[in-house]
Amino acid sequence: MTTEGSSNPPAKRREPEVPQAAVALPPEGIALAALLPEALADHGVEVGAAIDEVVCTVPADRLIDVCRLLKDEPSLKFEYLRLLTVVDYVEQVGEFEVVYHLFSLANHHKMVVKTRTAERRPSVPSVTSVWRGADWYEREMHDLFGVTFEGHHNLSPLVLPDDFDGFPGRKSYPLNDYEEW
């Protein structure tokens, strides 16, 4: 986290005196962090770290290229999508962050890919063409945060009722003070 640089949303939000979690990459993580800048050279990728994971921030328009490369390149081979989620930083920087947790069984590497999208009409490309397992994650995130995943074959409501109004995952959605649907 601390090595991620000044463009990281949480860093802007925090008061200076808030303690930061210490970064301690395992040996595999250090090897991966050394490998990534070269492998993803022409994609405008920033490589950092959070506690024990390598974090790589990608511009939304290069996301699919980067994900495909991460999956297909034999030295990386991230064939397993562990988690896909959205974090709401609208109050701080007016952006949503989409976070992908990847794992490579072959190389025993783990990493986090992040991309940002603006508050108005939030949209990122769908990674269902790379990992099919992203399907329901993206539908769920579309329900809860209203982020559109371009190229997803079916973004119909998954966890919410069909006629639900609003995006309950967002920070702006109240926890208790809402009308029953």
Place this chain on the structure above:
Amino acid sequence: MTDPVATQIEDKFTYQASSEPGTVDMMVNMGPQHPATHGVFRMELRVDGEQIQDVVPHIGYLHRGSEKLCEHELYSQIITLFDRFDYVSNFNNELVIVSAVEKLMGVEPPPRAELIRIIMCEFNRIASHLLFYGTFAIDMGAITPVLYNFRDREKIQSLFESVSGARMMHNYFRVGGVKEDVKDDFTSRALALCDELERGVDETDKLLTENEIFVERTTGIGVISGEDALDWGLSGPVLRASGVPYDVRVDEPYSRYSELDFGIPVGSAGDCWDRFYLRILEARESLSIIRQAMALLEPGDTMAQIRRIARPPAGEVYAHCENPRGDLGVYIVSDGGERPYRLKVRPPSFCNLQALKDLTVGHYIADAVVILGTLDIVLGEVDR
């Protein structure tokens, strides 16, 4: 918004109303209150005769917005919410959240607390698998095994009750340790229970595994290759049955699993029989883990010296553990406060259920029940 597949099915119905000759597919609705869906889960099956052409799963009937709720609670209060995700393996769920906060704070729980956690989690894995054998047999019309399995599961629940005070929803693990030490008679009780469970698992094995009807119903049904399973993000017994040896306890050892010697059963065919038998083998491995952990158990503290109200540093963390259903993870973004800024769970049942369509298409309706049974979903965790 309309579901395109559902619209497609409606179109089929209007077609049926016309007088043109020929066969048409039929839509069969299963759930949300069907005994074989193991909770409030609904699937629309498009069938040609009895053969399934398409499946549209509908989840969300149990969506409580738990992740949002977690973002408004103290870290110690979140543990109770995690109990309610996968409500048949509560200890495993608690372990994930406490280990995530510990990782964020850099806290090491005392060795005794770690071993107590492992013992509880492995007992819970057996309890969860016992429930699976029984309900899975019922799904196929075999009523007998569930009676034996529930008898054994109840013994585990009694042990849990003596340790945590509750049969389910224990709220026993804490950030930095466990609530209190186990009772004096715990060791003798747990070891005796291990022997009883061993007999119980053997009984189930004898009753089902090589039963001819059982084998006929499960072999070659719902096959998924290892490559597809990885692509869908499957985990746990469903992934390992397809020949992928991925187990968090071995691949990224947490707690004190690296000190213990145990095997990871791996299947080869990736069909329903493999997924069932793998769980029998896993329960035996769990018993071996419990016995080893009991041998390592030494007197000592059960709680690390930390603030009563955990206040982790700012940062983000992903921690995960091997749940009976698969790789359960939690992603926490902390802004340095007493409550997480963002909390997201990686629910293994949710990922496993996604592959349902791939598994069921081409099989008969009765097989869909069997396939859903082997995925062993818990809807509390799918919907959260």
